[in-house]
Amino acid sequence: MKNWLCLCAALLMLPACAPRVVKPDAGVDVVAGEGRLSERESRMFERTEFDLGGRIAISDGDDGGSGRFEWQQRGQAYTLRFVAPVSGRSWRLEVQPGQALLIESNGAVRVANSAEELLQRELHWHLPAEALRYWVLGMRAPGASSELEFGDDGELALLRQSGWEIRYVEFDRSQDPPLPRKVFARSGEHQVRIAVRKWTFR
Numbered sequence: 001m002k003n004w005l006c007l008c009a010a011l012l013m014l015p016a017c018a019p020r021v022v023k024p025d026a027g028v029d030v031v032a033g034e035g036r037l038s039e040r041e042s043r044m045f046e047r048t049e050f051d052l053g054g055r056i057a058i059s060d061g062d063d064g065g066s067g068r069f070e071w072q073q074r075g076q077a078y079t080l081r082f083v084a085p086v087s088g089r090s091w092r093l094e095v096q097p098g099q100a101l102l103i104e105s106n107g108a109v110r111v112a113n114s115a116e117e118l119l120q121r122e123l124h125w126h127l128p129a130e131a132l133r134y135w136v137l138g139m140r141a142p143g144a145s146s147e148l149e150f151g152d153d154g155e156l157a158l159l160r161q162s163g164w165e166i167r168y169v170e171f172d173r174s175q176d177p178p179l180p181r182k183v184f185a186r187s188g189e190h191q192v193r194i195a196v197r198k199w200t201f202r
Helices: 008-013 029-046 115-123 129-135
Strands: 047-060 066-075 077-085 090-096 099-104 109-112 146-150 156-161 164-172 179-187 190-199
Touching: 029 146, 090 115, 099 115, 109 115, 115 129, 129 156, 129 179
Parallel strands: none
Antiparallel strands: 047 066, 047 190, 066 077, 077 090, 090 099, 099 109, 146 156, 156 164, 164 179, 179 190
16 A cells, blocks of 8 residues: 555645744734634634545655545544545545544455554554644644744744644635644654645534
8 A cells, every 4th residue: 555655746736835934033922822822722622513625745754645635523533535646546534532444445444543543554644633633723732732833913823732843834814713724744754734725614
């Protein structure tokens, strides 16, 4: 399965975009930024059912993969569908507390206790799926300390948490509150880039 994931060059398929400027010492009102973030989190924690779709690219510095994805969150359970751009090969990740299933397009089913364990074992993807559910909403994942930096517009620009550095490159301001449109996450050589094309809340 690893062969079809060796698509590091496909990382370039995501729109190139320089991260938003972070100027923590240039007059950015950190207190106001933290207040704005806390307000966002209090509102977004109530939205436990949503769909989002777009493109995702993952790399560990040597191997990688990219493609279209759809994420369906239903309370504590979620489904992540992925389709590779060239081969068209697909898989579906179904997660509920205590169990994760990876279902391939050929019908094969893999099982593990968590999404992280399953993706690492079967796809060699270092993907913090549980925390990512919060990061893509522009929130801090609960239960872990964090460091924050804000842009001149007061929006969250950089989040450091659980050994990852998450940069918020662009927000969709048609949403209330504005939601991340481009999210770049890095932990050492591991990178995850997400470009969201649509949001739907239930």
